[in-house]
Amino acid sequence: MGARFASHLSLVTAFLVCTQQFSQAQDKNLLQYVKPIIGTEKMGHTYPGATVPFGMVQLSPETDTIPYEMNGKYNPDVYKYCAGYQYTDKTITGFSHTHFSGTGHSDLGDFLIMPTTGKLYLNPGTATDPASGYRSTFSHSNETAEADYYKVKLDKYNITAELTATNRVGFHQYTFPDATDQAHIVLDLMAGIYNYGNKNVWTFVRVENDTLITGYRQTNGWARTRTVYFAMSFSKPFTQYGHQNYANDVYKGFWRKFDVTRNFPEMAGRQIRAWFDFKVAAGEKVKIKFALSPVSTEGALNNLRTEAPGWDFEKVKQDGQAMWVKELQKVNATLNSEDEMTNFYTAMYHAFLSPTTYMDADGSYRGLDQNNHKANGFTNYTTFSLWDTYRALHPLFNMIQPKRNADMVQSMIAHYEQSAQHMLPVWSHYANENWCMIGYHSVSVIADAIIKGNAPFDVNKALDACVTTARHRSYDGLGYYIDMGYVPEDRNGSSVSKTLEYAYDDWCIAQVAKKLGRQNIYEEFIKRSQNYRNVYDAASGYMRPRLYNGSFREAFDPLKTDNQGFIEGNAWNYSLYVPQYPAEMIALRGDKKSFSRHLDSLFTMHLPDEFFAETEDITRDGIIGNYVHGNEPSHHAAYLYNWTGEPWKTQERVRMILKKMYRPTSDGLGGNDDCGQMSAWYIFTSLGFYPVCPGSEQYILGSPAVKQATIQLENGKTFTVEAPGQSDKNVYVQKVTLNGQPVLSNSITHQDIMNGGRLVFQMGPKPKK
């Protein structure tokens, strides 16, 4: 008995060890496919720094702090620095704690830290003359960017900078090369992204003791009134400190009593830069833990204590990377090449950056009403780039992050409840609505969650919020839309895009109303969902701007974007946007065949430079023909062949887009990643299906780029995609089975996935017509 028991035990142990080793190997494997550097060049607008999944802190290098204005005029270069970092730059100005991932507008860049030695500079200096300030040259050969870990050598100082983070705490580790008593840490509160003239409303720094600093930064930028609080802890005491105030408009009063510039523990003003001096030995590491809070320095301190009590940089990094592995493992995929593996897992990484956590460890967060609230029973999130992310990112979350997605919906409902406008978020960040882009696509996200059964919240309240939002007459042409069935271009610009998107959102509301048995609402909104027809011009065959008098506007070019009734898309692209009724849209335009040919030409035509120049946010790589993948309105377009009876065209198009639009290089993204929407498109499409119409249960089939993928569902089940025969050439689906049964509809449902199962695509080199 004793012997057998022992033997049994060792078998178990062997099994566990084996599993563990395999798992570790696999973990390592997945992490190595995450390359945060992807998209950091040109238009990707991603950042290379350290963060955990959906983390509040994004601790990342800034390569420049370009002013919004140059000589009193808008400086177009500012746009490159939405995420603070451009791969081709030669210098780093420092490391700041908040960054958007892939946005087409910018803000943040809070609390820039720069370690220096020798003569103290408080200004960043210029890229052409880095010796004139604190910035340092660097080279990519001395740079490492991993999930939750960033390392770079600051050549000017020979300082090795390493960054990692917990959810709410950025962890810096600076290794100084030589013994000196002139080691400085600069805390630049004037630095910031898109930091035009007076973006700072107020900044405040308190030296609590010789290792602890607290404070806040309040800005008036994309977010109209945003405040971020911090607590900064040094691993060793500074020897002295001080600051300079660069603003002229600060009342000084009786503070003149003191030399407030040196060793004076309260610093405040609109434009301040602080410094802290250290005496270091050769090779000594100075570490900084920098916690953020949306509500108070007290909250930041509590976050610091809760999440990062110790000083073990390696442990924080390992814990952070373990969090990433856990998230990446939600899809265990094998693709055709290392590059594709990298694309896939970096897409997973980018998809899991936003929305970001926006509450303290104790649940406190700042609400849209500028009061502090407690999130009861949910994690409060912010950074909702909804015009982008309703399309594929939130549907992706409903599949592999349902708990988080439900919390995101609750965050949106909290936003609604705190909104003076009584509206759900449009584009919101940091307790602010910035009103960027169009539509009211929270409605789509909420509908998608409810329709897919991922709604552990008050669904009737959620529907009420959708309805109130959709009836807000003073919002962006909506009054006209309600009264006339379309937005008249001569009363409100981008009118066609708005009409089409309102109609889709209204369909979403109708679906929820139907599910909840609220017939009146259903009828009101299903009727509104037909409004796309009101901007269809049969004469031209395009959606076209219509005027208040009912006529279509004469001036019209379907290739032009500027001032044509659209936004981030021309009539060519936008005319395809009726995701709720693809078949009806096709019928409206003629027959399936002609529509199919029309769609073909989208991918094959040439968009002249004069029109491309009007297409925002993307590089020339971001388009195929006139198909603009770098912007979102056509993200579903390649899937429309499923409604023309030619799914093989979808299959070849989507594989082409995957190849052309995503590369494992710094310039590998052809347009803004848009808080993960571009990445979510990549993930769905690689898996072989796509949510053409969020708010429905259907996923439309395409052509899997994975050979095999196992989706770990939160309900404990797994859903497997297999693609026997798949290769770069074998992009055509020959046959699809779900759990052994043929799939004839070219679609599967969300429930099919949630049930767990096995989706098999038989792949071949030729279309199966």
Place this chain on the structure above:
Amino acid sequence: MGARFASHLSLVTAFLVCTQQFSQAQDKNLLQYVKPIIGTEKMGHTYPGATVPFGMVQLSPETDTIPYEMNGKYNPDVYKYCAGYQYTDKTITGFSHTHFSGTGHSDLGDFLIMPTTGKLYLNPGTATDPASGYRSTFSHSNETAEADYYKVKLDKYNITAELTATNRVGFHQYTFPDATDQAHIVLDLMAGIYNYGNKNVWTFVRVENDTLITGYRQTNGWARTRTVYFAMSFSKPFTQYGHQNYANDVYKGFWRKFDVTRNFPEMAGRQIRAWFDFKVAAGEKVKIKFALSPVSTEGALNNLRTEAPGWDFEKVKQDGQAMWVKELQKVNATLNSEDEMTNFYTAMYHAFLSPTTYMDADGSYRGLDQNNHKANGFTNYTTFSLWDTYRALHPLFNMIQPKRNADMVQSMIAHYEQSAQHMLPVWSHYANENWCMIGYHSVSVIADAIIKGNAPFDVNKALDACVTTARHRSYDGLGYYIDMGYVPEDRNGSSVSKTLEYAYDDWCIAQVAKKLGRQNIYEEFIKRSQNYRNVYDAASGYMRPRLYNGSFREAFDPLKTDNQGFIEGNAWNYSLYVPQYPAEMIALRGDKKSFSRHLDSLFTMHLPDEFFAETEDITRDGIIGNYVHGNEPSHHAAYLYNWTGEPWKTQERVRMILKKMYRPTSDGLGGNDDCGQMSAWYIFTSLGFYPVCPGSEQYILGSPAVKQATIQLENGKTFTVEAPGQSDKNVYVQKVTLNGQPVLSNSITHQDIMNGGRLVFQMGPKPKK
């Protein structure tokens, strides 16, 4: 039995009715002696508006909003408007919610409300051309100012404005003369006191619904970073609303989507003015309840609901006036004339305005660390003008407001705990230290409370706070003082005043240390308390600026104030300032006789105009000879004759000062009331005794101006002062008895008062030598 019982009952009833009637009559009596208009002209810097005792809201008219700068230069007129109102002005710009009482520097004036009709103006216009803006002419004949009630007719609009307040809620009542749909309420967030260029850091307004507005104002003024939150409720719905933003530097972003200027519920920026339109009938009253909070709009709303749930203006006024009667009754005094009664009870009123409540109804307040805190077991106060108020106001509170005074001490200790400088307050308001004036006189207030046995707080912690404050080497010459025994004038200005005041404060610390048995601290600070000797120049007979090299500065004029080593007092006055050791100070200068003659000349000499011009904060009325009553350093001086064996000189001097320095008129105060210090001097002196050295138990006797006064103590006992024979001519004390026993020491103790009893001054027309 039944009959006898009934008869007994009716006797009781009759007695009760009688008492009540008497009490009501008396209440009415006391209220009518409160004239808030006193001190509103010239240098008094009081305000005439509505407030409850120590209330958070001071709702009062502004007669001008003078800019800090005119044509880029400091505008000296701004100083007149420390309390927002100058009696000689002909126009009112509106009614704002926060005011200092009697300060010599300024801030506040938050949330100016102005009711208007007809064409909407959002700018105040000018005093010379009131038609150019919203301001209105008014006349004093149409003006009533009572405790917690202010009424004025706005002549331009024929609107009657009435104001009252609870602790945290201002209550406006505007009676519109004619039916109109053009009745406006202007909410001017650009208005403010001492409102130089960019004082506003940020302002924010949210329209919650058609009767409720919330928001905040954040300023950078005397308080470096002050935020006041509000909730404003209208008695009827507005018909429309809007705002203008006058700042150019506000990022507008995607808010361009909306017409944010009209009926858009979120307004924000540095320079905004909002308006609300009403349709009113002839004679209709529009009422506004305006609640403040130091922490949040949520806090303001809760204050509104808690303190002012209804719309009965009269009831709020009556409740507020009842609060005043309760406080005024703490001293039931009879003086020689109606004018003196008015002076006395208006002094009581002014003494009970500051410090002000600085916490929400639920105990929440903003701390000096800019975090929100809860006051546990005490009321948190702010507005500590300590250089003034340690002298007589806090001693007065220890006598008749001991509970509040102990809470004030707890507020100071909370300030200390939240202070980045680890210092007790110097001059603090609204979660800010403004560092105005000199010394660390919190120490005196704390010592006075502990020595007098009014210390229901951790006395050892309080002493630690005092010691840490007094050892703060980088504070205002204190390092030199600690090392050298004086502040060298060539290193730190106003050095003599600082040395003298530090030495007094150190004596206070020593007294507490002695009482608590902390011998080391006692020895350290009793030694420091002797430092006054180090600035005494025997050659000139004055306290005199001393240099770093140990010598006295050559340039010296004891009548000059500017740049002479003093502040708000010349060497003549300040040389008398050794309250802790009057006898030793007199001995240092020679014998009692010569000192007495010297003191005589203080009151009889003429201060030439050139020197008077240097004396801040006072009118010519504020001095008697070279005795500057309008400033504080000599407030104890008239009592010093008690140490020269000539108390009759004290008696005649103090009666003269009472007569000359206090009159029941708008220009009746010869200098700033200084948050009640001038008034506290009046009250003590009228009662016949004065705390020459706070931190000791002694009150020094003078000459009572009351005929009789009963002090209601919080311990339930009463202390009565009687002055048989007292008249304007009979100012000389012939004999004093306490509870029938002769008082031979010319002083009584705090314990004598707390025990309850009867202090009788026999008065006569001639000095009792």
